[in-house]
Amino acid sequence: MKNYLNINELDNLQTTVQEAIELKKNPMKYKSLGEDKTICLLFFNNSLRTRLSTQKAAQNLGLNAVVMNFGSEGWQLEYEDGTIMNEGKSEHVIEAAKVVSQYCDIVAIRAFASLTDKEQDEAEIVLNNFKKYANVPVVNLESSIGHPLQCLADAITMEEHKTTHKPKVVLSWAPHPKSLPHAVANSFIEMMQLQDADFVITHPEGYDLSPEIVKDSKVEYDQEKAFENADFVYTKNWSSYTDYGKVLRTDDEWMITGDKMKLTNNAKFMHCLPVRRNVVVADEVIDSENSLVIEQANNRTYSAQIVLKKILERK
Amino acid sequence: MKNYLNINELDNLQTTVQEAIELKKNPMKYKSLGEDKTICLLFFNNSLRTRLSTQKAAQNLGLNAVVMNFGSEGWQLEYEDGTIMNEGKSEHVIEAAKVVSQYCDIVAIRAFASLTDKEQDEAEIVLNNFKKYANVPVVNLESSIGHPLQCLADAITMEEHKTTHKPKVVLSWAPHPKSLPHAVANSFIEMMQLQDADFVITHPEGYDLSPEIVKDSKVEYDQEKAFENADFVYTKNWSSYTDYGKVLRTDDEWMITGDKMKLTNNAKFMHCLPVRRNVVVADEVIDSENSLVIEQANNRTYSAQIVLKKILERK
Amino acid sequence: MKNYLNINELDNLQTTVQEAIELKKNPMKYKSLGEDKTICLLFFNNSLRTRLSTQKAAQNLGLNAVVMNFGSEGWQLEYEDGTIMNEGKSEHVIEAAKVVSQYCDIVAIRAFASLTDKEQDEAEIVLNNFKKYANVPVVNLESSIGHPLQCLADAITMEEHKTTHKPKVVLSWAPHPKSLPHAVANSFIEMMQLQDADFVITHPEGYDLSPEIVKDSKVEYDQEKAFENADFVYTKNWSSYTDYGKVLRTDDEWMITGDKMKLTNNAKFMHCLPVRRNVVVADEVIDSENSLVIEQANNRTYSAQIVLKKILERK
Incomplete structure (x- = not known):
């Protein structure tokens, strides 16, 4: 290489x-x-x-x-x-x-x-x-x-923790008060497109990522529907791509909570860090046994x- | 450990x-x-x-x-x-x-x-x-x-330079224009409380350190009296603890001078550095053969x- | 040493x-x-x-x-x-x-x-x-x-690229929008004074360097005349020494251009970097095969x- x-x-x-x-x-x-x-x-x-x-x-x-x-x-x-x-x-x-x-x-x-x-x-x-x-x-x-070193670490972490051959992996947008880049989400998507998985991207309308990255990956605007039977929930905020760099909403409706995680197949929670607690993800989720964030950092x-x-x- | x-x-x-x-x-x-x-x-x-x-x-x-x-x-x-x-x-x-x-x-x-x-x-x-x-x-x-690495270096330096089994050690406050922390003074006191020494803390009224640190260590508000027969004079400014973080006085009455050092038993001068010359200590003291400041830094x-x-x- | x-x-x-x-x-x-x-x-x-x-x-x-x-x-x-x-x-x-x-x-x-x-x-x-x-x-x-590590690197670079025993070396001032120090020019002159070379310093009037550095090195106020038959053109901006630290002119008359380099003996172009392109030197010169700037950095x-x-x- x-x-x-x-x-x-x-x-x-x-x-x-x-x-x-x-x-x-x-x-x-x-x-x-x-x-x-x-x-x-x-x-x-x-x-x-x-x-x-x-x-x-x-x-x-x-x-x-x-x-x-x-x-x-x-x-x-x-x-x-x-x-x-x-x-x-x-x-x-x-x-x-x-x-x-x-x-x-x-x-x-x-x-x-x-x-x-x-x-x-x-x-x-x-x-x-x-x-x-x-x-x-x-x-x-x-x-x-x-951020290709991050998504490679994420791939390693998922490989170490997957319990089924073809897991369901959800990339979920979550709220954040500041305008954040698209790099982590982009690379995660590119990495998932190389994997044998049931991959779904979920975010509010207005937060669609670059079509050149997303290609034919599945996009679901209903977060709860996306979470159904998920094995991994990868969370990340990004600012709008179409209304470039703008923060369109900061309400907590899309925050990752314990209730939402109950919709999944006992999914592992992932985030690249740094993460804002109780804005992006509730304490109960990041502090749970299903949280892989420290192992992602280790990898x-x-x-x-x-x-x-x-x-x-x-x- | x-x-x-x-x-x-x-x-x-x-x-x-x-x-x-x-x-x-x-x-x-x-x-x-x-x-x-x-x-x-x-x-x-x-x-x-x-x-x-x-x-x-x-x-x-x-x-x-x-x-x-x-x-x-x-x-x-x-x-x-x-x-x-x-x-x-x-x-x-x-x-x-x-x-x-x-x-x-x-x-x-x-x-x-x-x-x-x-x-x-x-x-x-x-x-x-x-x-x-x-x-x-x-x-x-x-x-x-x-600042426990500093007080351990100070203990090493005193051990190398003491000429009597149970030296008299004075911790003296000295003036400084800015508000400084209590950490160095606190750790020096805690270290001295583990030593076999005649230990005295001297400072103006209003500059008493935390009673949880000082415990039963001797405090003397008369600097000249404290200096009598001292073998080591350890100098440090700190801001007020009771009127937390305040600088109560900046006059030069408590500066360490050659005249004050004459009251001691040919005491060694110590300071953790950085030190403001002719505010905390007169040139004649820090430049004297009795100054251990560089050796403290080395330790x-x-x-x-x-x-x-x-x-x-x-x- | x-x-x-x-x-x-x-x-x-x-x-x-x-x-x-x-x-x-x-x-x-x-x-x-x-x-x-x-x-x-x-x-x-x-x-x-x-x-x-x-x-x-x-x-x-x-x-x-x-x-x-x-x-x-x-x-x-x-x-x-x-x-x-x-x-x-x-x-x-x-x-x-x-x-x-x-x-x-x-x-x-x-x-x-x-x-x-x-x-x-x-x-x-x-x-x-x-x-x-x-x-x-x-x-x-x-x-x-x-800047004696720079001028030693320059000496190494000239030794590696000289094609005649006693080259003609020109130190030429060039324009720059900011006030820059004299250090690189000073050290280059001191180094050249130890070399067997035909050495000329050229700059506009008002930009004479310290006489204690220049000594009896040749100074030529006509840049084009200085460039004639040069084997090396070493370029550097400096602020005025007499009107200390002042920028006396920022026009582009003294910029190093391809036309000026044609006056030389196919001279090598040198500069210590960082360099402002098309202010100090035209792209055509720094991008030419005769440019030694990266090799200087390497040395x-x-x-x-x-x-x-x-x-x-x-x-």
């Missing part, structure tokens, strides 16, 4: 999930693989799980991790070609990407959606420019439109580690 | 001080102890000595140190149970503590007192919530009410290292 | 350049040299290349690198002797430098010029105070008046590595 910008760059999702589960049993097995090599983690946005789990994954592979908060510690980047750079931006991504490539063997980047400029967000200008100009593999630590280490391992091995 | 939140978690202070002095002679002796293990240092506040000395201690033990400025690099945490999280806080400490535990073997936390909410400060909400929810040992890098490495060693060895 | 504050601290520039070129062929050859040792990188200002390349150089030498953004993560420093520190500064550089020395074997510091106080900038108060009070070697990661690793190697070996 050269880069990891999207879940579809994996040769085979099911095989990769199995390899990650094997790795988790013996995480230090490949600790000489990254010897004398460096990964740079460039953060254009805040991070807790990604920051710590990717460093942990690197360490498990003997890979030196160098972390940089690009926005506050470096220089403001220009992404447009041919611009006369006489305003706020000090450095062009052409130089930045090529320069960073001189100092590391892998560059991993977090750059959230603006949620104000749909065209620019969909162009993935940060990630795609780094991919274009860097001379080393590029890993997506959550970009404008995807972020093995999701990152299997991806870095494949990149280091170039296979 | 499971956690290190307070000096009282040490089985035996005197033995630990001796072990630290031994470690200092050969700091790399246990460099395989932390192999393949990680410590996360979470800073909710600024730090120089703690940041660098704890990383150094970790390195000496072969322990991978991952540093995170939690406030600026992560998410704002909620500490209240049962809250509807629809305002500024993005993540609950329940998830944050459990998640961080997935990525490290020890978590160390700095979270200063607010100095505006006495009840909350005394509840040690950050540290105690991490202790409650983390699945790994928790180390205090200075909390609302204590922060061995204080952290002996604590991490005990935690890694679980003894 | 004890410290590296200035290119003149090298015994011999030409030999050092050759050693760096050798090191570049086998960068891990000395990876046991820094074993159990630590370098602290203290940043008082932003950095990309220096931050990453110095960490890479340290890793190549097996040296543990600890990075600290001193301004935002630590305490505000006082540099004046004898001050009554009752205002904004929390710690004196005397303590800061001595304390940091306890936790590392080398301290490396970036502290830019203020460009508002010429006297203070020329006194190099940050670097010189650390040099005065630290007990460990000090390395300059760009100070008020010099920052070997420039840092040879300097750290000499310091670790104390020779």
Whole structure:
């Protein structure tokens, strides 16, 4: 594997999930693989799980991790070609990407959606420019439109906890006071489209995600109907895609509650975190035995580690 | 030892001080102890000595140190149970503590007192919530009410420099323009209460520390009287505890000067740093041969290292 | 070598350049040299290349690198002797430098010029105070008046690309909307003064650099005349030195263009980066085959590595 910008760059999702589960049993097995090599983690946005789990994954592979908060510690980047750079931006991504490539063997980047400029967000200008100009593999630590290390961790977690061959998996929108990106939901959908499952997306009207992502995945606007017989309820808020970046409603009707979970087949509750308690999900659900959120976070280490391992091995 | 939140978690202070002095002679002796293990240092506040000395201690033990400025690099945490999280806080400490535990073997936390909410400060909400929810040992890098790595470094420094079996040790308040926490003074008192020494606390009226900390330690409101025959003068500013967080006076009457040091038994001068020269202490004192401030800072490495060693060895 | 504050601290520039070129062929050859040792990188200002390349150089030498953004993560420093520190500064550089020395074997510091106080900038108060009070070697990661790791990387790059024994090298001022320091230009001049080359500095009137740096180096106010037969064009903006820190002009007359490069002997284009495209240099020049800017950035690793190697070996 050269880069990891999207879940579809994996040769085979099911095989990769199995390899990650094997790795988790013996995480230090490949600790000489990254010897004398460096990964740079460039953060254009805040991070807790990604920051710590990717460093942990690197360490498990003997890979030196160098972390940089690009926005506050470096220089403001220009992404447009041919611009006369006489305003706020000090450095062009052409130089930045090529320069960073001189100092590391892998560059991993977090750059959230603006949620104000749909065209620019969909162009993935940060990630795609780094991919274009860097001379080393590029890993997506959550970009404008995807979070492929998260959905791989989610796939690992579901594989570990599924009790039937073809589970029913529901991706449910839930309320949130702020405008949030679509990246986690998008990548979860793309990952589910590679799985043998009964997959349903449920959200209020006005919250339809990009048709290029959703494709022919089933969408159900009635949350309770969607929950019937579900084995996994994956919850996430996102802002409107059509009325780009807008928060259309903040009432609690779509919050995940104990009563709604009773409609399911004793479903496992999943969320990528951070999560707002009693807004997105009631305490009774996230604190229940069926909650997998901590295990999802744990699997972020093995999701990152299997991806870095494949990149280091170039296979 | 499971956690290190307070000096009282040490089985035996005197033995630990001796072990630290031994470690200092050969700091790399246990460099395989932390192999393949990680410590996360979470800073909710600024730090120089703690940041660098704890990383150094970790390195000496072969322990991978991952540093995170939690406030600026992560998410704002909620500490209240049962809250509807629809305002500024993005993540609950329940998830944050459990998640961080997935990525490290020890978590160390700095979270200063607010100095505006006495009840909350005394509840040690950050540290105690991490202790409650983390699945790994928790180390205090200075909390609302204590700084147990500092007082252990102070104990090591006094042991190295004492010339009599039972020295006279004075903890003296000194002026400062800003409102400072009580943590260093509190921990110094708790440490001295475990020592065989003639211990006196001196400060102006209105600056009495928490009676739960001071207990029956001697308090003397006359600084010059307190200094008589002192072997060690440990200086620290703190804001009022009774009129919580207030600066009651900023005149220089209580500054540590050469003249005051002449009242002592050629006492050593100690301060945890950072220190404001010619406000807290006159140049002539901190620049004198009797000043131990740099050695105290040096011993922060061995204080952290002996604590991490005990935690890694679980003894 | 004890410290590296200035290119003149090298015994011999030409030999050092050759050693760096050798090191570049086998960068891990000395990876046991820094074993159990630590370098602290203290940043008082932003950095990309220096931050990453110095960490890479340290890793190549097996040296543990600890990075600290001193301004935002630590305490505000006082540099004046004898001050009554009752205002904004929390710690004196005397303590800061001595304390940091306890936790590392080398301290490396970036502290830019203020460009508002010429006297203070020329006194190099940050670097010189650390040099005065630290007990460990000090390395300059760009100070008020010099950037000796950059000019050493430049010397390596020129050595690798020169096609004649005594090349013509032009240092050309170029426009920039902001007030920039003199450090890179100063160090480049000092480095060139140690080389066997036909060296010319060209800039508009009013942009003369410090006579103490320029000495008897040739200055030519006609840019086009300076470019004639040049083998290397090294470009850099700086603010006025005489009208200290002022931007006297922002028109594009001095921008490096393809037409100007045609006046040269097929010269290589050099710049330390970050660079503003189409302000300092036209796309057609920086994107040409003659552009060495990425190779200069790459050589920052070997420039840092040879300097750290000499310091670790104390020779």
